[in-house]
Amino acid sequence: MVKDVIKQILGIAQDIYGKILQKKQPEVETPLRALSNVKYDEKKGYFELNGKMKKRTLTASSVKSFAQTLKMLDLSKNIVDTNDIATKREAYYVSKNWGPARFNEQPESDAVMDDIEAMLMVNREQMGFIPEEKGGDIAGKLIVIDKDSDTGKEIKIDCTKMGTGAYSIPISVEHLKFQTNAQFILAIETAGMFQRLVKHKYWKKANCILISLGGVPTRACRRFIRRLSDDKKLPVYVFTDGDPYGFGSIYRTLKVGSGNAAHINEYFCVPQAKFIGITPQDIIDYKLPTHPLKEVDFKKIKDLIKNDPFVQTHKPWQKALKQLYKMKVRAEQQALAKHGLNFVISDYLPNKIKDHKTWLP
């Protein structure tokens, strides 16, 4: 696998060198990573790239990225050759040594890294780059089997024995193994709600695994849920706020991936996930306290309906979004506390999980 990455990088470099020797315009082509270049196949269950490419060559607008791409390939090759790793942040700092090709902000270097990922069709960990971001806390009926980095010996981590704390999903999850007899996985948007459920040992009551997403789930978090769910055949329920961000960014990305990372969505998504968060209908049914939608929220709803292939495929989502747009309000998970602090445990979640009709696809 690692050999392949090196081979691919050298192939690209050789190709460019050959073009230059023929006095032809050298170029690199990378897939366009954007929502406008993804398609959604419900059967496959995730966003796929649509084939549009962007070209980097000796033009005023692309020459810098062209040079940066080559530099980044060079860096990746060196890291892999020396069996080292670099965080995305470190890679960004390395670029400070590249003269005029240096990155001004980390998002720029992340973007070039993602482009190479998409070009080589490997994930960045294989190129020696690891993310800084950590995401996802676990509590509940799960034993994670990891390896000791020194001895290589197996370590069993029992997620029921974390007390009031939680187990953190590591950056790389491919080597993990699982033991569990839980009934389902419950992914929760906010750390606050997660804490409440852990505190009251909801996982024990419902025999489940609790995962805190902490906003839009990281790649590692998505991959972890996917592997766990595939491995143990567990349904995945997602519990978010009742707002466009919870629907369109958190849930959608967890379930089918993102436009930006469309090249690796196949592995970093959880197509079996179901939405049991606050729906617009819940706001009415539970008479939840609300906040008015802001301008950005209206824009986000319109954008989702108009441009998101996932929403376009699923009528119920379109209906829900239109309903929210008309209601002009949003409700948070914590709003359920109106009916008592533990209403969510005693009523909301059991009812939701029982009644499929209240879910969204």
Place this chain on the structure above:
Amino acid sequence: MTRVIFVMAEQTTLTGNPAGKTKTKAHELATKQRDISVSEFFEKNRHLLGFDNKRKALMTTIKEAVDNALDACEEARVMPELIVEVIEMGNDRFRVIVEDNGPGIVKKQIPNIFAKLLYGSKFHTLCQSRGQQGIGISASVLYSQLTTGRSAKVISRISRKHHAYYYELGIDTIKNKPLIKKEKEIEWDKDQGTRIQLDIEASYLGGSQSIDEYLKETAIANPHATIIYTNPKAEQIIFPRVVDQIPKEPKEIKPHPYGVELGMMMRMLQATEAKTLQVFLTKEFTRVGSGTAKLICENAALLPSTRPRTMKREMTEQLMKGIKETKLIAPPMECISPIGADSLEKGMRKEINAEFYATVTRSPTVYRGNPFVIEAGIAYGGDQPGDHAVRMLRFANRVPLLYQQGACAITKSTIATGWRSYGLSQSRNALPVGPATIIVHIASVWVPFTSESKESIAHYPEIMKEIRLALQDVGRKLSSYVHKKKRILAESKKRGHIETFMPIIADSLKDLLGLKDDDKDKIEEYLSVILEHTRGNLEDTTFDPSKNLDYDKELASIGRNGEDEKSGHDDPKGDDGKKEKEQEETGAGGEQ
């Protein structure tokens, strides 16, 4: 030579009532009422003729002499070579010497031309000439006499076969007659030409309204002339000839009926030798045949056989009405002799070191029956300052106009032209701002000035329109140059940007593929080749001050020291921030 059309004497004559027994106040006043001679009138109204102050007196004197000299040379088809000398004699006195190589003046006429006011006007014909500037050289002679008491010293010779004559002249101001103080034959090293020397009270200052500037601008508008000028600091400046062709000789034409006003018509009716109105119209005017003359008479309800001398004011007014109602062909245009776009550009090149020049000569047009031609030019960029209002150079029949810029139709039309779309900045009701000089020349048989001082052009709509069209013409040329320059600048900036990354590309390929230094150099070299190949050759538009061979630095600096701006056209409110935002080149994610 002094072609003066001037009737002030007539109009200012007051005649007393001769008899009456009882002494009334009117009788008493009548004893004081008498003819005022033109000379006396001038003594009291010198400002009307351009002698308002000492500084202007010097200018007017030189202007009259130079204008006459150039007119004379052109009339005789001689390439003008002028010597102008101004010597400071202390006590605000200056000696002005102007010498030409023109046709000279026959002996008999010398006193009349230089020492009699209102002499030499060609009344019934019109011809483009400089000599509209005032009352002529005799006014300068009179001024000299009034301020210094010295006589004018004139030498003139009409050919090698004739002697040169020397005169010392004064003016009898009561009788308006020349006073010949000395008269003799002399040896002169010139084959032909005229030289006049005047001592006048004056003051010499530099700046934009100085005689230095006046002569410089004269040289621009008369690129066929050589002027050798010695200023009061005893510095000699030569304005060399840059065009070896005398301007086309303007033909004299008779007036066009549309261009004649009531007073003039009445005088013409009195002066004519024609026996009938119909003959008068055909003989004295251009574009009037016997048929047209009849038609005019018909429209005027006058008999074609009316005797012109018998026509009074009412009848003349009827005639004017008749003319107005008759459709007439525009006057012939051969009476106009423009500088020519090429010559104008050469004239500009010599004085302004710019990157870009554009000039245009419009087709002749007519205002009130007077044919005229507008020429315009613009010199852009180079070493001209960019944060000031543009420099305006105005000319009428090749004569620079240095005063009253704000009141002039040329300035008004320049302001009314939208310069922003041509690449200069401009705020409302102001001259454009930018590194440019704008030249406008009006050539006409009769240039309409706003006042007696003849320093700005009147606002005739036809003239304003022509000026605007001429400026738009050069403006469009300017705009395509400015935009091309901008484009090339942007392109070279882009190339520079691309080239910055070539060593980085070469370096990373070297590292990735384990290449040698030689290979790396080769990559860089080939990348340059590829860049050149894909983007084409880049035209060089950088300003090279040595490229303009006609440019004369010394000449350009004349009149520049001690700039005393007369009119506040330096509008600092000019919208400078208009600079186009350069395309931003962001790095990562900057895809096309």
